Amino acid sequence: MAADKEAIAIVLDVGPSMSESPPGTSTPLQQAGTAITMILQRKIFANSKDEIALILFGTPNTANELADGEEYQNITLARPLGLPDFDLLKYVQNEIQPSNISADFIDAMVVALDHLVKHTEGKKFGGGKRLILFSDLGGEFADDQLDDIVNGMKQAEVQLNVIGPDLDDDDEDEDDRGAKPAANGHSKPKSAQQRAGEAMVKHLLSQVEGESYSFSEALPALSYFQNRKVKPTPWKCNLEIGNSLQIALAGYVRVVEQKAPSFKNCYAKDIHAEVTTSRSYHLDDEASTEVEKEETAQGHRYGNTLVPFSEDDIANMKLKTVKCFKLLGFTETKNVKRHHFLGNNVQSFVAEKYDEAAGVALSALIRALHETNCVAIVRKVYRANSDAKLGVLSPHIKAGYECLFYNEIPFMEDVRQFTFGSLPLEPGSELNKKFSPSDDQLRAMDNLIDSMDLSKTSQGDEEEEEALKPKLTFNPHLQRLYQCLQHKALNPDDPLPELSPIIADYLKPPQEVLTNCQTHVEKLKEVFPLKVVVKKKEEVSAKSMFQDKPIGDVPASKKPKLDDGALGDMKQLDKVKVTKVGTVTPVEDYWAMLRRKDEDMFEEACKQLETVIIDIIMGSFGAQSYPKAMECMKALREAALKHLEPGVFNKFFTQFKKEMEHYNKMVLFEMAKNSGLRLIDNEECEESTYSKDAVAEFMADDVKKEKKEEEEMQEEDADDLLDQL
Structure with missing residues (x-):
């Protein structure tokens, strides 16, 4: 089931100020084009139902519904609201050209707002409406329509995002020309017109509660491909406690492995013709006699004999079950080990919507489990006649919500019992004195682990926070696959591109962690010295002893040849x-x-x-x-x-x-x-x-x-x- 779709109007400045940049750096127009391309790629690969419109201002021509006389000039509706496709992607990459004509970004926002309102009327956009402005705000503008824009956005419930200059620049960091130093040492001075535009945008954002991002912030965030968002479908059930108490719950998948998109076989001469697969059944005899599928039966091996089972036998053999979510009992959290978790997902269980009694009862259960440091063991049957599963419910309490996390746990047959020899963990252990670590070795390893702790990393002057958070960490394999798919779709005859530096960074430890652990790694090399093991000389074989040597008084040339x-x-x-x-x-x-x-x-x-x-x-x-x-x-x-x-x-x-x-x-x-x-x-x-x-x-x-x-x-x-x- 598709998630609520969103209507997005992208407003792009192609005026002269967008083509100015310090030597050796990308122009704002190039950065904006890259950001828009990334947005479209995300939508296309996610098979999103979001609709996107593209409005350009600063164009030599005028093409919009509000143009009348001298008003709303040099503004072009390049693409009306619709599903994003590769044609739009190619247009953004190849056909958007810089212009020497400046246009009013306020007028362009009015055109975009009008287009959003008219083309979403009567349609369902549960994800809302959004206007994204890409501009360095260096062109002229008039503020006489500012109140109309604010009222129109509030009334139409349109969210505003501005991507361009950093509106949060600290004045003390700027030089005498009013320019903030760039990363490569170059800087672009801000004009008086640009400063006035930034002040106007700041006021507008404060009125509509919008957000702004600089290109340096937006590009890394948009560099990752996202999967299709779907509307969560709950698994509704009653948590049965005893014979008389039931709590109405709804379970949502919280974590599940994301599969890569599957490849389809197609006819090379006609890529739109998909190849189908046919299957036949043959006897294991000399003639490979073909038999019909209806004449085959499943069987289980009993020694060397296959015991056939008919479909009726298989149906009757299965355990008859009914849908349930039944509490079996409670145990301390320490009794359920992390390696006991099975299954391919984690579910969050909350009270069913609009059921206040269930919410109160579930809240009491969650808090009781938390206070007693216990978990609940439950029996889960997803649907009638499906396999029964054993699971554990763990309390999860946050400031804004409470829920129970469900993880599947094993039955006895699922557990593998392995016995491994003990390691000499303590110095001076009698188990193996020769390989027992010394105090210096243990200390060096402890320090290395502490220095590489991902839960305590900091970014500049910010407070310490966890690195590689799941919600901010993307799968590099999937990102590389999407990168290659996008490139081949647009450039079918070109070789695959180089690995994106942003994706490559995921394959490396965080730079701060590498810096912190360097001294401890050197200490580790010192306390765990590596020695070259000299290979023992091979023993002289009987063949080498007798080869090319005389046997008794017989010369080597006369001795018998050995095979x-x-x-x-x-x-x-x-x-x-x-x-x-x-x-x-x-x-x-x-x-x-x-x-x-x-x-x-x-x-x-x-x-x-x-x-x-x-x-x-x-x-x-x-x-x-x-x-x-x-x-x-x-x-x-x-x-x-x-x-x-x-x-x-x-x-x-x-x-x-x-x-x-x-x-x-x-x-x-x-x-x-x-x-x-x-x-x-x-x-x-x-x-x-x-x-x-x-x-x-x-x-x-x-x-x-x-x-x-x-x-x-x-x-x-x-x-x-x-x-x-």
Whole structure:
């Protein structure tokens, strides 16, 4: 449900004074254009229903509804009230040109006010009406209509914002010319006309309770993209206390993770043609027989057997519930730990609107919880036949309101019990004296934490306040995404822009924190010295000892050559003929069989190694033997390449993926991918029937992965796995 929309009239000065600026700085017109662009971007990306009108004054031409004779001249209604779009955005960026003609900003405000009133009549604008003036106030003006503007704004309930010079400049900070120093050392003197305009605007703002901002204040505040505002929809319920007491409540989502806008697939030759997705179901047989969705059923695994459940079974199996919000009891706040909070949002519960009795009862409950330092445990069912949730209600009291915060908390099955070894927290701990921190190390770390405390930062001479407040901190990922979307929409053929400095600042600690902690970081380096660990020399191997050296009296050139296979040279000294690939040293046995000169053992050795791989996987205690299986598959792939038989490995690896999917062990296929295993393509071996693209598609195939606990992996049975092998 859309939030109450707002009607906004933007009044922009394009006169000569807006094009004057000190060397090396942006002109007021450029800054105003940037600010208006940011306002429009916010509205467009938020899919806002707010309507915006653009009025320019100081234009060579005149185009407005009030122009008559010599009145309201050089004022142009560039865009009537309507939804903002990219056409308006392009107009602001490319078509607004500076002028050498000065116009009356009071007349321009009258034109904007008249346009707002006429074009909002009979329409619902629950967000109100707003007039935003962008001007350095350097042009001439007449104050004979000032009272009419004040009365008209009050009567039409129009809010006034002025963005331009800093109206709160301290006179003592200005130089002899009446100019306040700029950040880069340059300054622009204020003319007498500009000072008169500022005095007029100050009076006007005081009469209509408006607000003013300088460009230096407005631009950073407008640099962030905002999401669409929606009208909050409450979840209405009764808090049930016992059998006879109920409090009518309304719950509103207070905090929820903001998702990035989703990308849609479209046909490249026609970006307006969206691509649809179709799904079909096939049997896991040689013909991949297609079946209708109606002929399929869901099932749960019971050992190696799938137990089917019909839709009626699933419906009857579910817990029958009714909507409720029932109090189960109270507990001390310390008993509910922060890491117990679950769910994807936090809700605020207040009394239902216009229910005074509920408000009094809820206020009593909130204050009682606060005074006793307790929280309430509740059972929540959002709607009939939905899952029951367990939650905690915490009191929240502010000067202007009271409410209860709701967080979901876990059931016993949701909690993971992990046991970790203790750390030597105290100096001289008997647990591990060698690594126990000293007093200087503990003190240095304490000082670093204190210096980087975000809850006690100050801005200049202002009082200490919290840094990175949630309501003032935007997600840099979303901001960067919106920045790129806006750029590509306006410049589809250009590369993506550089990261905005304002967004980049979010990825860094506050400058004040960096300054405060610098000495403590240096102290930390001093008390926690880092030493370079010298790598131990490798032990001399048997191969290096005998290589290129004579054996007895036989010269090196006459000694027997040792094979460089994966088995290793010293293994060749063993004269026992290997006839079977075992599970103890499968890779060594496999290579030994392949080296036999008396007969071709390639096909038989590969079959035996494939069987051993499955035996290792299914007999593994948890994931303990999985690395050995990966090494076996690497050996199988290497041998297939050497013997120009890629089909042997490709067939096994393809079947391996299917069986891992069937037995819900796709974690093993992911492990194989991470180990560098992949199908052999025809670029590696011409005998392969797989192209490089086909291999990439096979490895990137999006299949459903279901990770099981180590105990479940141990119980899997290998009797019927890969029977075809």
